[in-house]
Amino acid sequence: MDWWVLEIITTLVMVAIVLVLGPLIKHFGRSYAADVFVANPRTGKSYLILMDIAYYLIFGAIIIFTIRFAPDTGWGDTVGADQLKWETVRIGLLLLLMGLLHGLNVITLPIIGRLLSLNQRLDEDIQAKASQ
Numbered sequence: 785m786d787w788w789v790l791e792i793i794t795t796l797v798m799v800a801i802v803l804v805l806g807p808l809i810k811h812f813g814r815s816y817a818a819d820v821f822v823a824n825p826r827t828g829k830s831y832l833i834l835m836d837i838a839y840y841l842i843f844g845a846i847i848i849f850t851i852r853f854a855p856d857t858g859w860g861d862t863v864g865a866d867q868l869k870w871e872t873v874r875i876g877l878l879l880l881l882m883g884l885l886h887g888l889n890v891i892t893l894p895i896i897g898r899l900l901s902l903n904q905r906l907d908e909d910i911q912a913k914a915s916q
Contacts (some may be wrong), residue, residue, distance in 0.1 A: 785862060785863050786861065786862060786863075787859055787860070787861060787862065787863055788855075789863075790863045790867060790868070790871055791851065791852055791871070794871040794874055794875065795847060795851060797875060798847045798874065798875060798878050801875070801878060801879070801882075802840070802843045802844070802847070802878075805882060806836070806839055806840065806843075809839075809886060810832065810836060813832070814832070816890070816893070817831065817832055817893065820893050820894050820896075820897035821897050821900070821901075823897075823901035824900060824901060827900055828897075831896070835889065842881070842885065843878065843881070843882065846878055846881060847878070850874045850877070852870075855867075856870065
């Protein structure tokens with residue numbers, strides 16, 4: 785097989801991973817975000833929308849950054865071990881970054897939710913004192 789055929793296949797696999805895992809993560813994360821933003825559900829919905837945009841921007845950029853438009857110096861005209869290794873690293877990098885960012889989001893989301901609910905309570909306290 786020519787080198788560019790594997791390049792296209794890998795790119796399509798990466799796009800499929802992003803398009804399948806994104807909605808899956810969102811589906812299972814909705815209840816978690818609802819629990820975190822229980823004091824302010826509108827903020828939770830806005831947060832999820834912003835995270836969706838960030839998700840597709842980050843992983844779309846990873847896919848674009850790793851595409852090769854010409855064979856690398858170690859590659860031949862057909863697929864060899866060096867190209868197979870590169871394509872495997874591309875997919876692994878995407879999955880690793882997805883896992884790390886998802887884990888970071890899961891860990892930091894409760895902190896963000898508490899800070900935003902605390903901010904909302906402070907605003908309500910200030911308004912209550914001002915109206916007295």
